Amino acid sequence: xAHTLPPASCVPRHVAIxxxxxxxWAQKRHLPRVAGHKQGVDALRxxxxxxxxxxxxxxxxxxxxxxxxxxxEDEVSGLMSLLLMALSREVPKLSKNGVQLHxxxxxxxxxxxxxxxxxxxxxxxxxNQKMVLNVCFNYGGRWDIAQAARRxxxxxxxxxxxxxxxxTALAHVGDPDLLIRTGGEMRVSNFLLWQCAYTELFFTPCxxxxxxxxxxxxxxxxxxxxxxxxxxxxxQLVTPSGAPSHA
Ligand code: IPE
Ligand code: IPE
Ligand code: MG
Numbered sequence: 532x533a534h535t536l537p538p539a540s541c542v543p544r545h546v547a548i549x550x551x552x553x554x555x556w557a558q559k560r561h562l563p564r565v566a567g568h569k570q571g572v573d574a575l576r577x578x579x580x581x582x583x584x585x586x587x588x589x590x591x592x593x594x595x596x597x598x599x600x601x602x603x604e605d606e607v608s609g610l611m612s613l614l615l616m617a618l619s620r621e622v623p624k625l626s627k628n629g630v631q632l633h634x635x636x637x638x639x640x641x642x643x644x645x646x647x648x649x650x651x652x653x654x655x656x657x658x659n660q661k662m663v664l665n666v667c668f669n670y671g672g673r674w675d676i677a678q679a680a681r682r683x684x685x686x687x688x689x690x691x692x693x694x695x696x697x698x699t700a701l702a703h704v705g706d707p708d709l710l711i712r713t714g715g716e717m718r719v720s721n722f723l724l725w726q727c728a729y730t731e732l733f734f735t736p737c738x739x740x741x742x743x744x745x746x747x748x749x750x751x752x753x754x755x756x757x758x759x760x761x762x763x764x765x766x767q768l769v770t771p772s773g774a775p776s777h778a
Contacts, residue, residue, distance in 0.1 A: 541755035543708035545589040552714030552738030565609035570740035581744040589663045589704045597671030629661025635700035636670035672724030713739045
């Protein structure tokens, strides 16, 4: 069915997503969990396309957390293979569509094969300008804050808020405006702990493999109705012209 695009004023500049629920999607169908992750790649492809159509500037997704290493060995190796396969299939298309790829996360924990794949994808797409896609891989919010502090210390700098902002793994894109979590859990699970200080949160029971443009637009419509006060009062947000400044 044809789907009308939301007005530009409803579209967040930077959208972050915790892509959760792949395992349950597969289990409901008596399939191995990896089958759910495979469908999850399709959902990500759809979501990237929908974000491009809506002129989202930055999309940041959580693909593999620091804690996900503790899952069964076959699931972890399945996820690594899926990442490499998705890269070889998708990077040319992403590049053609103007997507610039980044893989925020702890490179130290990855095999040289995976690391080379990620670096090559980053290099190939470095000059693209339409949208930035951050695929957080072996990422943890606590790791991010610790590595940023470590970097400042190594540079002989003081640890300040501004310094940490410039050293965390998403310094190239700024903070998300909207964080969506699929799969029904209402928690952050060590995602962007530093960057989500004033991010609007949207939780949906929709399992990640079922996520589509319609669900994305529900999140955007909800976001458009929020008043982002950043600690101020509603009255302070009204501009001299009388129009609310947060729209
Ligand atoms: C999210 O789906 C993908 C990863 C964590 C890699 P899950 O695999 O966590 O799916 P559920 O939460 O078990 O359904
Ligand atoms: C968060 O999902 C990590 C990713 C989506 C990559 P998890 O499934 O790992 O989170 P918990 O275990 O439910 O908190
Ligand atoms: Mg999960």
